[in-house]
Amino acid sequence: xxxxxxxxxxxxxxxxxxxxxxxxxxxxxxxxxxxxxxxxxxxxxxxxxxxxxxxxxxxxxxxxxxxxxxxxxxxxxxxxxxxxxxxxxxxxxxxxxxxxxxxxxxxxxxxxxxxxxxxxxxxxxxxxxxxxxxxxxxxxxxxxxxxxxxxxxxxxxxxxxxxxxxxxxxxxxxxxxxxxxxxxxxxxxxxxxxxxxxxxxxxxxxxxxxxxxxxxxxxxxxxxxxxxxxxxxxxxxxxxxxxxxxxxxxxxxxxxxxxxxxxxxxxxxxxxxxxxxxxxxxxxxxxxxxxxxxxxxxxxxxxxxxxxxxxxxxxxxxxxxxxxxxxxxxxxxxxxxxxxxxxxxxxxxxxxxxxxxxxxxxxxxxxxxxxxxxxxxxxxxxxxxxxxxxxxxxxxxxxxxxxxxxxxxxxxxxxxxxxxxxxxxxxxxxxx
Numbered sequence: 001x002x003x004x005x006x007x008x009x010x011x012x013x014x015x016x017x018x019x020x021x022x023x024x025x026x027x028x029x030x031x032x033x034x035x036x037x038x039x040x041x042x043x044x045x046x047x048x049x050x051x052x053x054x055x056x057x058x059x060x061x062x063x064x065x066x067x068x069x070x071x072x073x074x075x076x077x078x079x080x081x082x083x084x085x086x087x088x089x090x091x092x093x094x095x096x097x098x099x100x101x102x103x104x105x106x107x108x109x110x111x112x113x114x115x116x117x118x119x120x121x122x123x124x125x126x127x128x129x130x131x132x133x134x135x136x137x138x139x140x141x142x143x144x145x146x147x148x149x150x151x152x153x154x155x156x157x158x159x160x161x162x163x164x165x166x167x168x169x170x171x172x173x174x175x176x177x178x179x180x181x182x183x184x185x186x187x188x189x190x191x192x193x194x195x196x197x198x199x200x201x202x203x204x205x206x207x208x209x210x211x212x213x214x215x216x217x218x219x220x221x222x223x224x225x226x227x228x229x230x231x232x233x234x235x236x237x238x239x240x241x242x243x244x245x246x247x248x249x250x251x252x253x254x255x256x257x258x259x260x261x262x263x264x265x266x267x268x269x270x271x272x273x274x275x276x277x278x279x280x281x282x283x284x285x286x287x288x289x290x291x292x293x294x295x296x297x298x299x300x301x302x303x304x305x306x307x308x309x310x311x312x313x314x315x316x317x318x319x320x321x322x323x324x325x326x327x328x329x330x331x332x333x334x335x336x337x338x339x340x341x342x343x344x345x346x347x348x349x350x351x352x353x354x355x356x357x358x359x360x361x362x363x364x365x366x367x368x369x370x371x372x373x374x375x376x377x378x379x380x381x382x383x384x385x386x387x388x389x390x391x392x393x394x395x396x397x398x399x400x401x402x403x404x405x406x407x408x409x410x411x412x413x414x415x416x417x418x419x420x421x422x423x424x425x426x427x428x429x430x431x432x
Contacts, residue, residue: 010038011078012101014045018074028341048085049077051168051340054142055132056080064117072110075102079118091122141168147346162412167336173211174201175228179266180295182227194221203416204233226293231259234409234419238378239263241405241423246271248322253306253365256283258290265296274299275315277306307364320370328358330379330386334418351385358390369426378421387420400427
């Protein structure tokens with residue numbers, strides 16, 4: 001099956017992306033980026049299917065009279081998602097266009113089967129939804145057993161249900177005015193004059209603003225001029241703990257795409273020096289573009305692996321850092337609302353691999369902090385192994401560090417993405 005083609009109808013494009021995701025594990029958001037025609041619709045269908053995959057599998061199993069061929073499953077998902085989870089698509093369009101998509105993909109033998117399943121789903125929509133809502137939480141909220149079992153032990157069943165609901169809700173768009181170029185109040189006034197409705201975010205009402213549903217970022221005045229960033233409030237927690245000061249020498253490790261780098265520069269009033277390092281060249285390109293758009297000039301950008309002593313020697317440039325932010329790669333279990341496919345990538349093996357990487361980064365970066373300096377370790381994970389587990393491991397073998405503050409955001413409570421941040425101070429006179 002061809003994965004993405006602009007010449008096929010949008011249902012065929014969506015089915016192709018789902019096929020590639022199921023077969024190869026490719027990232028759906030990367031595949032969607034290649035779509036030019038009807039991208040909003042394709043994105044809605046693809047993200048919806050990745051989010052509701054387990055529920056859709058249950059629906060297929062209980063609605064189809066026989067087991068579908070593997071190559072037909074993406075088309076079933078595309079059609080059933082529209083029938084059961086989208087309210088603005090006409091019934092005839094769901095059936096006709098999805099059937100046409102399976103024809104154009106070269107599977108004419110599946111037309112009658114697909115047509116029958118979709119028409120049955122249309123007739124029995126309410127009863128299907130009622131039956132789904134009676135299934136165990138892992139099915140009706142479409143999450144893997146392993147994650148839910150882990151979370152129940154960590155947070156308790158009641159909080160987990162709220163988390164599952166949150167993960168399946170539509171993420172809003174949150175913006176933060178650029179204090180280098182405008183004040184919070186002036187930004188709100190300018191937006192309102194342009195007819196853009198904004199509301200303070202409950203977690204950080206003095207820093208972040210929510211766009212009304214349906215408002216495109218491009219409709220907000222000043223984006224290309226760098227008057228604001230699109231930034232979830234959770235990303236500001238680690239910088240708040242870091243508390244960078246004007247004139248300091250600061251490292252932002254794993255810095256791309258640069259949202260935290262910009263906030264650090266703002267907190268430092270553009271005075272001092274920031275070194276931003278990331279291992280991925282493509283993401284560094286985005287970081288440079290973002291910093292240029294925001295008007296930030298006090299940042300040295302480097303490509304490299306911060307766990308490599310040679311890279312860190314180059315970053316230090318003969319000095320030790322006053323403050324270090326480590327926003328390390330992680331399992332992303334705190335951002336499943338925005339990255340729904342990440343729930344299906346989670347495994348204990350991958351978690352252990354990620355923990356090993358985090359420990360390696362911590363070891364490489366902490367050596368470059370001056371005595372009395374502050375290091376903040378942060379993730380967008382909810383897993384204890386990647387959060388308090390890393391800090392406990394580090395402190396148990398490095399008595400020259402002390403914990404001075406930690407914060408974990410639980411999404412349903414904070415109304416933000418999930419995040420963890422912990423600040424450590426290197427004790428004066430300590431070599432480790």
